């Protein structure tokens with residue numbers, strides 16, 4: 476397996492990177508601050524680090540470089556994301572643009588750029604890390620929710636477009652996960668109650684292991700203390 480993972484330096488992306496490496500994959504890991512990844516054990520040349528602000532980079536060139544380094548690409552994980560806890564009246568247009576850029580535009584450009592590589596494999600995957608709020612909405616986070624709703628709608632559409640090529644598009648929609656992102660906007664939540672990043676990585680492992688006729692389009696994940704089917 477040859478995977479690009481965005482936002483690999485910490486939180487959910489770091490857990491995904493570790494899981495894929497542990498399963499024998501090559502990973503082209505992206506982030507701005509690579510110090511955490513540099514501490515990972517030696518994966519005998521299977522971990523490729525690339526530092527970039529994805530909102531300010533030639534993403535198509537980046538994908539070509541990743542493909543050259545790994546000898547192809549069969550998995551893209553669009554995980555990098557930022558949030559904003561502000562009511563609409565406090566949200567600036569620049570903040571809206573920043574969220575839409577990283578959370579929706581970057582996955583759009585990266586998904587487009589990897590298609591020629593994914594088509595070369597009989598089965599390949601694009602995995603989008605959205606959020607449970609993408610479909611439910613959330614007071615005080617309208618810009619974040621809008622960006623994740625855009626990602627969800629985009630993903631549903633390309634899943635249909637790419638189906639004939641054996642490219643599976645999966646959306647993971649987590650509730651609260653114990654990462655820096657949640658600590659910054661919801662310090663009130665007891666981190667013991669939150670989903671562990673490793674649990675999201677394990678779901679991705681499960682998705683990638685599916686080789687039969689069953690395909691999972693979206694997985695919504697809630698923390699145990701939240702009401703079921705709410």
Ligand SMILES: NC(=O)c1ccc[n+]([C@@H]2O[C@H](COP(=O)([O-])OP(=O)(O)OC[C@H]3O[C@@H](n4cnc5c(N)ncnc54)[C@H](OP(=O)(O)O)[C@@H]3O)[C@@H](O)[C@H]2O)c1
Pocket residue numbers: 481482483484485486487488505506507508509527528529530554555556557558577604605606607648649650651652653654655656657
């Ligand atoms: N935590 C949750 O409760 C939760 C719930 C639902 C969905 N999600 C989604 O899960 C994804 C990962 O979130 P997380 O909780 O793991 O957050 P996190 O710990 O804050 O990690 C975010 C990652 O995104 C990267 N990133 C941020 N801005 C970037 C930029 N401009 N260019 C390149 N990389 C950038 C960060 O890299 P740097 O090292 O460069 O900062 C970091 O690796 C996000 O899409 C988030 O919306 C999270």
